[in-house]
Amino acid sequence: MYIKQVELANFRSYNSLKLKLTPGINVFYGINGAGKTNILEAIYCISTGHSFRAAEDSILVRHGREAMMVSVDAVDNGIERNFLLEYDSKARKKSLKVNGTKLSRLSRLVGMVPAVLFSPENIQIVKGEPALRRRLLDDMLSQVDNDYFLTLAKYNKEVAHRNYLLKGIKEGRIRRDSLGVWNTQITQNGIRLLLARFSAVENLNNILQNDLTGDKFSIRLAYTSKNYTVSDEQALRESYTAFFAAKFEEEIARSVTLIGPHRDDIEISYNNMPAKSFSSEGQQRLTTILIKLAEGLLIKSRRGVYPVVLLDDFSSELDEPNSGFIGKTFSLFKQILISTTYKENLRGFSPAKEFIIRDGEAGEMY
Numbered sequence: 001m002y003i004k005q006v007e008l009a010n011f012r013s014y015n016s017l018k019l020k021l022t023p024g025i026n027v028f029y030g031i032n033g034a035g036k037t038n039i040l041e042a043i044y045c046i047s048t049g050h051s052f053r054a055a056e057d058s059i060l061v062r063h064g065r066e067a068m069m070v071s072v073d074a075v076d077n078g079i080e081r082n083f084l085l086e087y088d089s090k091a092r093k094k095s096l097k098v099n100g101t102k103l104s105r106l107s108r109l110v111g112m113v114p115a116v117l118f119s120p121e122n123i124q125i126v127k128g129e130p131a132l133r134r135r136l137l138d139d140m141l142s143q144v145d146n147d148y149f150l151t152l153a154k155y156n157k158e159v160a161h162r163n164y165l166l167k168g169i170k171e172g173r174i175r176r177d178s179l180g181v182w183n184t185q186i187t188q189n190g191i192r193l194l195l196a197r198f199s200a201v202e203n204l205n206n207i208l209q210n211d212l213t214g215d216k217f218s219i220r221l222a223y224t225s226k227n228y229t230v231s232d233e234q235a236l237r238e239s240y241t242a243f244f245a246a247k248f249e250e251e252i253a254r255s256v257t258l259i260g261p262h263r264d265d266i267e268i269s270y271n272n273m274p275a276k277s278f279s280s281e282g283q284q285r286l287t288t289i290l291i292k293l294a295e296g297l298l299i300k301s302r303r304g305v306y307p308v309v310l311l312d313d314f315s316s317e318l319d320e321p322n323s324g325f326i327g328k329t330f331s332l333f334k335q336i337l338i339s340t341t342y343k344e345n346l347r348g349f350s351p352a353k354e355f356i357i358r359d360g361e362a363g364e365m366y
Contacts, residue, residue, distance in 0.1 A: 024353070027339075197261060
């Protein structure tokens with residue numbers, strides 16, 4: 001898949017904008033604050049239904065305006081479709097349409113325009129909290145498997161309700177035997193999520209070694225949990241049963257569900273050492289970018305569709321050899337969209353199209 005055209009109206013710093021893109025490397029140059037990242041953000045919104053920088057949709061609306069619009073024309077196997085996202089901040093209402101037909105729910109949009117994003121904040125995947133690494137897997141698997149997306153949403157609600165019941169038991173408002181059905185539900189849906197995550201980690205490791213790093217260096221992911229070490233469904237079920245029997249009182253005392261995919265982590269290593277503790281800033285950035293590119297290749301292998309790769313200021317903190325090494329992997333994808341400050345940051349690259357971004361306007365470079 002590749003994006004043929006993106007059009008914005010009252011989105012962030014843009015009053016109006018229309019850009020024609022092409023397969024290959026498309027680059028947006030501009031000083032900090034010029035609005036280049038906003039273009040990548042708009043495309044990400046079409047891919048996922050939400051921003052990667054703003055928690056509230058209202059923040060995406062240009063200051064002084066009441067509504068915004070993002071329109072993307074995407075081509076997949078010769079078939080062109082239009083994806084339209086509109087948000088009215090006064091009514092607090094979001095609308096998603098494909099070829100003019102309104103989607104009834106967000107879950108139908110996820111995966112239609114698969115995208116892989118790297119932004120500077122993503123380095124926290126390596127050195128930040130476990131929740132960020134869990135989200136990496138969840139976002140990726142949601143794009144390739146709608147059942148995963150729906151199961152994850154259901155599971156999160158079940159855990160929240162079980163925590164509510166645990167608190168009620170602690171306070172004497174709820175009977176202890178009320179947990180039975182909820183233990184069954186979070187076991188069933190938790191195991192579904194776990195099996196998908198185990199498989200994804202194995203796939204990512206194979207892609208990293210065979211398609212991206214080769215014998216240059218080693219990047220590996222390891223799924224970690226305090227409560228289970230195997231990926232067999234029956235063994236996982238037994239782990240849950242044993243845990244509920246042994247930790248019932250502790251869970252009540254803490255009013256928290258202490259087992260499941262919402263508690264796990266993914267350990268990331270660089271050259272067989274924990275990247276969080278032993279890698280330099282540049283190595284952590286390199287590791288994060290390659291994991292993101294592996295995510296893109298996993299989406300391609302499972303969906304049969306090339307994801308659009310969005311790279312926001314990826315070359316900073318990378319020396320020229322590593323930047324060049326990343327650049328050699330771009331041929332594995334259909335379309336790469338890059339934002340950066342100066343042309344010199346991409347020495348050795350051969351962009352198919354280049355744009356200069358100034359004060360909410362974009363012009364094509366020739």
